[in-house]
Amino acid sequence: MINYVDDQRKSITISANLFDEIKNRIKNPINGFSSIEEYVDYVLEEVLFEKEDSSVSDEEKQKIQDELKKLGYI
């Protein structure tokens, strides 16, 4: 079930175990997270967008290799 908080934020539920684990992790000030929401946003961005960003087609891979070869690196 989704609860709509406002236009920018929507709420969902997660398991109590995960909640407790995150709560524990963000206690470490070095991680720089001020809330569980911030942590969840950060991790989900990685899962959802970083993999998308890092996907490279075979054609693109070949182009990259060609460019690196031209520059003398490989």
Next chain:
Amino acid sequence: MKLKEDYNIILITLDGLRKDKIELCPTLKSLIDESVYFSKMITVSPYTLASLHAIFSGMYPSKNGVNAYYNMFKFKKNEIVTLPELLQKNGYYTCCDIISDIIIPSKGFDERNIFDEKTVDFTKRHTNLINKLAKKKFFLFLHYTEPHKHLVDEVIQKYKNKNDDKYYKSIKENNTRYESYLPALDRYVSAILNTLKDLSLFNKTIIIFHADHGTSVGEKMGEKFYGVFVYDYTINVFSVIKIPNVPPKHIDYQCRTIDLYPTIVDLVGMDLKQLDKKMQGKTLSPFLSEKEKNDREVFVETGGLYGPWPSPEKHNVFCVRTKNKKLIYNDTPQTWEFYNLINDPFEHDNKFDENIPEILEMKKRLVYYLKENKIHTNLIH
């Protein structure tokens, strides 16, 4: 600082020039004495591709998209207004001469020239270009890669599949080899300046010579040229800015290469409100007027093609550098290094200890930059 005149702008990258070798370049050294010299300009990424995209966008690599060798085609061109693009919109004829189409963002140039590094005569080609542009109000970006050419043949290819030890045991020889590239570089600088004087452009042009990164001569095992680590011999570079009618000044405060774009915009009197709100660089003009008297903290990111933990798909080595201290985080082996650059300028003595409050504070700053630039590492999870 805003100048009244409509000056031309020439930005010249002296690819891989080590700051400690400027002493061996008499013309460049003389130019420094009559220019605004930023002696501690830290590149936000120590390899050309990422370094130049950061300069042309005023943003850290992970913000502009070119944050790995393999992300060379990932510049966020639909979101970012580049330096030449903005200058073009403000009436400049924009032109460049570069080693490869991928080395800078492609947007905003009226004229893009690409040279063949193996056969190019930089002096002839670049002085001809200046001659050609003399009657226009222009922005010209020139990429001088003569040292890179030699490095490819004499280091990168030579030691590619061989035992690295020989290279790291030959620092004196590596140094001599590197220094042999410098007379040609200095003659090139001289030819550019003389051409500008001959065409009466010297006093109508903002001339910037800078290095995109330094170059290893074998100081640290694992890095034969650059891009692998974030030690000072590759990140601590310089910028010389010759501004007509502005007295010479040495600025020893730490600055960042992402500050060059807004500085150029500021120097030619354009409204800084035109800059992207997401831009991370800030004009360096307050240093000239002495309104700013603090070192700017710098975040640096890289991922090597070679080395002990190559990472061409994703940056995996990061640091925060303050005036005299540096905290390094190597994400692949998940190791930390901390150096006091006053006592240990060559970064030999790793003093990392997370119980020391100062180091803990720098760690927080590093995490801040990772989050700001949406860089995902093993650190946080």
